[in-house]
Each structure stands twice: as structure tokens, then as C-alpha cells.
């Protein structure tokens with residue numbers, strides 16, 4: 001039987017240009033060997049998610065999420081909990097397109113983005129689970145992230161609103177740190193912080209320097225906690241970000257790799273932002289699901305150190321080996337066995 005693909009596209013996203021290109025897009029996936037059909041999402045809140053779930057259950061081989069990061073998030077939410085998870089591809093048509101940036105998929109050319117499938121390259125991407133929802137790129141909490149809910153949609157990306165903040169001086173008094181308790185692998189933060197952020201890729205709100213060393217398939221989030229900072233300090237940190245990712249060593253910042261995080265507010269409400277949308281209130285447990293979704297990617301263009309490319313079993317074997325070595329007496333670790 002021929003392989004089957006479904007293009008799930010948002011006819012309202014970004015420039016609304018997808019419809020015009022759909023015949024050419026379908027032809028690309030046919031050429032790649034898939035019997036391909038298209039589904040336009042509807043105004044119902046979860047239509048992309050529900051369609052992705054339906055076709056995955058029917059045994060489709062490939063789902064192409066065409067739209068903004070919101071559409072990709074929904075398709076992932078439709079299939080992430082299933083045993084049979086079709087391969088995914090993305091055709092970016094939103095405003096920020098963080099995910100396409102990380103996978104090096106063309107962002108201005110929908111047919112060109114589809115053609116990446118012809119290279120037959122993919123990455124098994126890590127995704128995040130936040131209580132019972134999934135996210136593909138970012139989870140964040142703290143007052144600074146709450147501001148994003150009030151800003152216009154083109155400023156919705158996590159850091160895109162900084163320009164807006166600079167203009168909107170009336171918002172400055174709202175940038176108050178809150179008390180939070182964040183447990184992560186091997187450590188805990190308890191105190192006042194302006195925000196915390198978990199990233200799965202190096203592409204956060206259009207910036208590639210916020211997480212300069214993200215790996216897409218290492219089973220770990222990059223966690224950033226910005227300790228209590230005022231607006232001036234935030235701007236200083238952003239300057240360090242733009243200056244080659246120097247913020248990661250700043251005393252105001254905790255920067256760690258972790259596979260699990262438990263975030264709790266202390267005497268406050270803490271809203272959580274998942275991939276740029278409100279995702280519920282903390283307490284929340286975040287788990288990294290390693291190498292969970294196979295995504296078509298422009299592998300040639302992705303820096304080598306962003307992809308481990310190891311099958312999960314090899315990775316596990318490596319981890320076991322490292323743990324076993326750690327348990328050895330000091331002499332044996334150094335190669336002395338007598």
C-alpha cells in the first residue's frame with residue numbers, strides 16, 4: 001500500500017498564502033511517494049489537534065503541519081500520546097516561526113519548505129510534557145511572561161515584546177519578580193525570580209542566542225531562571241544575549257540542562273506559557289520526552305552540535321556506562337586496576 005500523508009493547514013495563519021500554493025505543495029509530497037490530501041483547520045479551538053489524532057489513529061505515515069507555531073503545537077498534541085506517531089513535517093506560515101528556524105526550514109517559501117521532504121532527512125525531536133499538555137519549544141513562567149498575554153499577537157513571542165515594553169513605559173511597574181520554587185535535575189531554586197524558561201530548541205522568540213547551545217535530541221531542556229531583575233537589568237541581560245549569548249554566565253541567571261522540572265509559585269498565582277499561549281497555572285511538572293517525534297528537517301544546515309543523532313538505546317547505554325564509571329573507586333576511574 002502507498003504511504004499516506006495529510007497536510008493540516010491553517011488557512012488564516014500569517015500571510016494566508018498557503019491556499020494558493022496548496023496544489024504545488026500536494027504535488028511535492030506525491031513526488032516523495034505519499035498519497036496526499038489536505039485538511040483546512042476551522043475556528044474550533046482544537047481542530048488541528050483533533051484531525052492529527054484522527055489520521056494518526058488511521059495509520060497515516062506523515063502529517064504536515066502548515067501554519068504558525070500554534071498549528072505545529074496542536075498537531076504534536078494530537079499525536080504525542082499515541083503509540084503510533086506518524087512522522088511530521090512543517091510548512092511555516094506564521095509570524096515568528098521559531099520551530100522552522102530551528103529545523104532550518106525555509107520561512108518565506110511554502111513550496112520550498114515542502115521540498116525539504118525530498119532530501120529524506122529527519123531528526124527525532126525532543127518534546128516537552130507539562131502536566132498533561134505537550135509543547136514543542138518553550139515553557140515559561142513569571143510575571144514577565146504574563147505580560148505577553150496582553151500584547152498584540154505579533155509581539156506574542158516570548159522576547160519579541162521587549163520592544164513593546166520599551167514603548168509601553170506604563171507597564172514597567174508590573175515587572176515585579178515573584179517568589180517561586182523550581183526543582184530541577186540535581187538542584188533547586190527557591191526565591192524571587194523575574195521568570196523561568198525551559199527551551200527545547202535554540203530558537204526562542206526569533207533569537208538564536210538565548211539558548212546558544214541547545215541540542216534538539218539530547219533529552220534535556222535548557223532551563224534559564226532570571227533572578228529578581230528590574231527593567232534596567234533585563235535590558236542589560238538582553239544586551240548580553242545579543243552580544244553572543246554572554247548572559248549564561250551572568251550572576252543574575254541560572255542556566256542548566258535538565259530533563260525534569262517542577263515549578264511551584266509561593267503565595268502567588270503563576271501562569272505558565274506553553275509555546276507562546278497560556279497553558280494553565282503552576283504548580284506544574286515538566287518532563288522532557290526524548291526523541292519523541294520524528295520531524296523532517298534540513299539536516300545539512302543544522303549545526304552538528306545541535307543534533308546527537310544517536311538512537312535512544314545507544315544513548316541509554318551511554319548513560320548507564322557514565323553512571324557505572326561514576327560509581328567506580330577513584331583509582332579505577334583513572335585506569336589503575338590493581
Ligand SMILES: Nc1ncnc2c1ncn2[C@@H]1O[C@H](COP(=O)(O)OP(=O)(O)OP(=O)(O)O)[C@@H](O)[C@H]1O
Pocket residue numbers: 010011012013014040041042043044045046066067068069070071072093094095096097153
Ligand atoms: N479556519 C480558521 N479560522 C479562524 N481561526 C483559525 C482557523 N484555523 C485555525 N485557527 C486558529 O489559529 C490559531 C493558530 O494560529 P497559527 O499559530 O497557526 O498561526 P499564526 O497565529 O498566524 O502564527 P503565529 O503564532 O506565528 O503568529 C489557533 O488559535 C486556531 O484556533
